[in-house]
Amino acid sequence: MTATSREVRFSLSSLEVAGKVWGEPGGLPVIGLHGWLDNAATFDHIAPSLEGIHLVALDLPGHGLSDHLPMAGYSLWQQASTVLQVAEDLGWERFALLGHSMGAIISGILTGSLPERIIGAAMIDGLMPFTSEADDAPKQMARFFKSSLAVGNKRKPVYDSVEKAISARVRGGTTSITSDAASCLVERGLMPDHGGWTWRTDPQLMLPSPLRFTNRHADSFIESITSPTMLVLANQGVMHKHPQVLDRIERFKNIxxxxxxxxxxxxxxxxxxAVAGLLNDFYASLSTTDSSAS
Known part of the structure; x- marks a missing residue:
């Protein structure tokens, strides 16, 4: 695949979604989904090395160059629904997925829910969402209500250079990231403001979830996956902070x-x-086993 990507926009029923495209029609159709607070540029370093696929990497709503949603609009299932709307716009009845972190979780939800639509899914350091049990729901909802009332009063930081925004991302992220990697994400995630630069990201994405899956909900989606599915698990990644999640992942024999x-x-x-090498092997196997890929 060429190193050069091209921009794309999808005019959906209620919003516009932006993305980056690598490859040409005729390759295996793949939709790429980034992590929380990231954007389509998350695939900049691996997409040029992927072979035989037509990759459409999205800026999910609220991220990158895509539109924001109304209040309380962000949930895993809402984002998954947006992915399906994009697939419909592309005319892709069946397609594969490439997801990182939150994008991997969304990929698991889609693959477990709609096996007839998903040829296969490759996930990078993400599979299980944060969960809580039913008895915790009132407290979780209260956290969301209180935070949502305050979100309009918070001002986004303004940086006088892109380099300072990159440094802020490296220092302030919830997970470690190199400056080179952060620069890919930051440059797509900024907009001019008062002579400087601030984040395009919707502040609502920082709100706590109003409702979470229970453990049994989360397991059920993964257990329902029948399409070929691969998970690249980073040994120093985010899931290693949650040993109980790692134990659950080891039990899924369909991954x-x-x-x-x-x-x-x-x-x-x-x-x-190395990640691109694993992905190439995986997507090549999908191309040879699924004759309906187009």
Missing amino acids: QLHKMDGGHHLHLEAEAP
Whole structure:
């Protein structure tokens, strides 16, 4: 695949969604889904090395160059619905997925829910959402209500250079990331403001979820996956902070598990060539086993 990507926009019923495209029609159709607070540039370092696929990497609503949603609009299932709307716009009845972190969780929801639509899914350091049990729901909803009342009073930071915004992302992220990797995400995630630069990201994305899946809900989606599915698990990634999640992942025998040294954004860092190699093997196997891919 060429190193050059092209921009694309999808005019959906209620919003516009932006994205980046690598490859040409005729390759395996793949929709790419980034992580929380990231954008389509998350695939900049691996997409040029992927072979035989037509990759459409999205800026999910609220991220990158895509529109924002109304109040209380963000949920895993809402984002998954947007992915399906884009697939409809592309005319893709069946397609594969490439997801990182939150994008991997969304991929799991779609693959478990709609096996007839999903040819296969490759996930990078993400599979299970944060969960809580039914008895915790009132407290979780209260956290959302209180935070949502305050979100309009918070001002976004303004940086006098892109370089300072990159440094802020490196220092302030919830997971470690190199400056080179952060620069891909930051440059697509900024907009001019008062002579400087601020984040395009919707502040609502920082709100706590009003409702979470229970453990049983989360397990059920993964257990329902019948399409070929691969997970690249970073040995120094985000899920290693949650040993109980790792234990659950090991129990899913329907997931091809590949463990690799590297951090949460290993597909954007030094490990990118190795990740691309795993992805090429996976997508090649889908191309040979699914005659309906177009």
